[in-house]
Amino acid sequence: MVTSIHQLDDGAWVSVNDSREVNVSDLWLLARSDVCSCEPSDFLAEGFVEVSAACGRVEGRIAGQCIACGESGVTGWLELGRADPDTGEFRPVVPASAHVPDRRRRLSRPSASAEPCQ
């Protein structure tokens, strides 16, 4: 089953398999931030800039603001959750647990890739 993802409402929501799953306005704990030098950074999500899904792994880059220092910007790629490749059921990550944005990135893909899944 191909994981289908879309941004809705100008990036306020990410839909996974036609169901609204991830909303902005969550506070994300980033172990390190691409936006500022706080480690960790408490990052208030304001919008999803890009989303990608490969092999059921749903990732996104989030625009928002570090509430500790006030700097705003866009994060690196963060895992938002995983969709079961068989049932399409989505399991989101917990934003308040520590996340590490990934800068070393393959190109984003708008939909599931043809690469073999691990």
Ligand SMILES: [Zn+2]
């Ligand atoms: Zn900061």
